[in-house]
Amino acid sequence: MARKTAKNAQEILMADFQALVFDAERLLEHTASLAGDQAEELRAQIKESLFKARETLEETKESLKDRGQAAVVATEDYVQTNPWQSVGIAAGAGFLIGLLATRR
Structure with missing residues (x-):
């Protein structure tokens, strides 16, 4: 039981982080149409941050x-x-939780 719960929590956490990285990558692709040195610098910084985020x-x-x-x-x-x-x-532990729950 504990094994399944820990595994599910890890899977949920990983899925959330992967969705975040995927969304950031899509945002980066959509900003490709922007022009100028600042836009290019911003895209480079985002790419570097995404690379570090993936490694982490x-x-x-x-x-x-x-x-x-x-x-x-x-x-x-x-x-x-x-x-x-x-x-x-x-x-x-159950007894203590029961005591704490009845006090409220």
Whole structure:
């Protein structure tokens, strides 16, 4: 369950960033009709920013994937080796959340 949730969150985040980069690229293509040195300079800056954004996006994607996978594996290992402690922690957390929810 946790594995699916983490994967879905990562996929949503990646899709959002990819849509942002795609939209910026389309904007860059539409500004190609502009003339002048300033327009050309602006397009060059946008291209450089998009290139850096793509690199950062790929690095972030791999980092999130690795960290998410490590967290899921560590949690599953802990729960499998300490099932009763896990149940106790979950019950305690549920009790505290219940107390906080009833105070409002």
